[in-house]
Amino acid sequence: MTDLQFTNLLIVCAVAFAAPFALGLVPALRLPAVVLELIIGIVIGPSGLGWVAIDDPVAVLGLIGLGYLLFLSGLEIEFDKLRGPLLRLALLSFVVSIGLGVVVGLVLTAAGQVRSPLFVAIVLSATSLGVVVPVLKDSGAIATPFGQLLVAAASIADVGTIILLSLFFSRDGSGIAATLVLLGLLALLALAITATVSASEHSRRIGDVLTRLQDTTAQIRLRAAFLLLVGFAAAAQALGLEVILGTFIAGALVSVLDHDKVMSHPLFRTKLEAAGFGIFVPVFFVSSGIRFDLGALTSSASTAARVPIFLACLLVVRGAPALLLYRRAAGSARRARIAAVLQSTSLPFIIAATAVGTDLGVLSAGTATALVAAGLLSVLLFPLIALTLLQRGEAPAPAPALAMEDVMVPPAMGELG
Numbered sequence: 001m002t003d004l005q006f007t008n009l010l011i012v013c014a015v016a017f018a019a020p021f022a023l024g025l026v027p028a029l030r031l032p033a034v035v036l037e038l039i040i041g042i043v044i045g046p047s048g049l050g051w052v053a054i055d056d057p058v059a060v061l062g063l064i065g066l067g068y069l070l071f072l073s074g075l076e077i078e079f080d081k082l083r084g085p086l087l088r089l090a091l092l093s094f095v096v097s098i099g100l101g102v103v104v105g106l107v108l109t110a111a112g113q114v115r116s117p118l119f120v121a122i123v124l125s126a127t128s129l130g131v132v133v134p135v136l137k138d139s140g141a142i143a144t145p146f147g148q149l150l151v152a153a154a155s156i157a158d159v160g161t162i163i164l165l166s167l168f169f170s171r172d173g174s175g176i177a178a179t180l181v182l183l184g185l186l187a188l189l190a191l192a193i194t195a196t197v198s199a200s201e202h203s204r205r206i207g208d209v210l211t212r213l214q215d216t217t218a219q220i221r222l223r224a225a226f227l228l229l230v231g232f233a234a235a236a237q238a239l240g241l242e243v244i245l246g247t248f249i250a251g252a253l254v255s256v257l258d259h260d261k262v263m264s265h266p267l268f269r270t271k272l273e274a275a276g277f278g279i280f281v282p283v284f285f286v287s288s289g290i291r292f293d294l295g296a297l298t299s300s301a302s303t304a305a306r307v308p309i310f311l312a313c314l315l316v317v318r319g320a321p322a323l324l325l326y327r328r329a330a331g332s333a334r335r336a337r338i339a340a341v342l343q344s345t346s347l348p349f350i351i352a353a354t355a356v357g358t359d360l361g362v363l364s365a366g367t368a369t370a371l372v373a374a375g376l377l378s379v380l381l382f383p384l385i386a387l388t389l390l391q392r393g394e395a396p397a398p399a400p401a402l403a404m405e406d407v408m409v410p411p412a413m414g415e416l417g
Contacts (some may be wrong), residue, residue: 009057009283012290015040016282030387032131034285034347035380041289048294058287065284067247068276069348070162071229074251075272076129077155089329090152093343094160096321097125104313113306116362122164123357123371124310124317126349127157128379132342135383135390149329150339157318158248161349166236166245169360182239186246189235190253193228197257222271225254244352288351288372296366297373303366310374318344334389342386350375 019040020033044051054062101121108114132154136147167179200206213220228250236246258268297303319340327336354371357363363371 004057005055006057008052008055009061011044011052012041012058012061012283012286015044015286019282019286030384032379032383033282035376037282037285038289038292038376041286042292042294043289045290045292047292052290054287054290058283058290061280061283062287063284065276065280065282065287066352067229067233067243068280069284070244070248070352071251071254072273072276072281073129073158073348074248074253075255075269076133077159077252077255086149086152087156089149089325090156093153093321093325094125094156096324097157097317098122098160098164100320101125101317104317108309108313113309114363114367116357118168119353119357119362120313121317122161122168123350123353124313124346125157125164126161126346126353127154127318127343128345128347128349129154129158130348131345131379131383135342135387145329146335146339149326150342153322153339153343157343158349159252161353162242162245162248165353165356166242169356169362179241182241185239186232186235186241186249189232190249193253194256219271221268222275225250225268225272226275228253242356292372293365293369297369299366303370306367306370307373307377310371311377314344314346314374314378315340318346338386338389341382341389345378345382347372347375347379 015037019036023029023031023033023036041052042048046053052058098121101124102117104124105114105117105120108120109117114120129151132150136150163183166183167176210220229247232246232250232253233243234246236243236249254272297307322340322343323336326339327333350371354363354368358365358368
């Protein structure tokens, strides 16, 4: 322990504080804090000034940050509210995205740009729920059927891409049938915990203990949530599945157990988000910037040219389904175009998936870096374009054909999800 140094972590924490604070000083600059965190991480990392390197403290907190980010993404999804026409349209959009992604992947493979068409299809089919929700809230559109459709589509994309990544690209190299069995075991564990917690809700003694300890230094509910996060991460790893799948399931499980958002404690989710976005998640994004291999991106013109290509692919894979399917639901072709731009925004999943892809050898370092750079540009450009278009036009009108009045919308996560 005497050899453990905290200098690198100190600089990372300083950046995590300075990035949103600097943006807060210029509120007119609508730039997600994560973009600035990544950029500063690149500047201070080995690809830039070389002030910071990834050592054990930074690596551990960054890994927890990634798990916590996926945990919060799962927490935002209200599965019991995804039903009816809304669910069918969101699912159809995702299926079309996967199909388009495979086609795009085959073209890129034939051109010698990527190695696995299916892997690229999965990576390009994600949408950042944590970006979609704040943009819709800022524009006042989140409570409309148009806003609800976009939130549902982003939620489905979050769930679908993580499951597909675990199903087809497991680290232990097992086949699809074996992976399905492992996924089933993880699902059974989630069901068992759900049944146990639901049964314990009828125990007055347990309820009294939780109430007594929830706002003391014990913070017992927060500790229980963190136990679930780490427990499912460990279970997924032991089964040879992706850790991010385990942490995502843990967040979804908490969402199911706390379905009314006040049953357990009115500030429960606020506390969870405070711990995540205040401590762990920023370290993940800054450390991702430090890891960013700028040399691999600038080593050749062909590698750098992949960035705009992948950015265009995001628009095709996620944007085209919105243009094809959302016009009636959105109420106009203009809003469908807004949905296409906003739905094409993705970054956290790209960072996580490219790390898996390089480990498995299905992505080269240059391709992974170009994909992350494209995701960074999507977060920088697409939400700003969508928000500008939303604010210039009238508020989206209700679309009664979808009959989505029963659907609840999850609150904003405060950062990327």
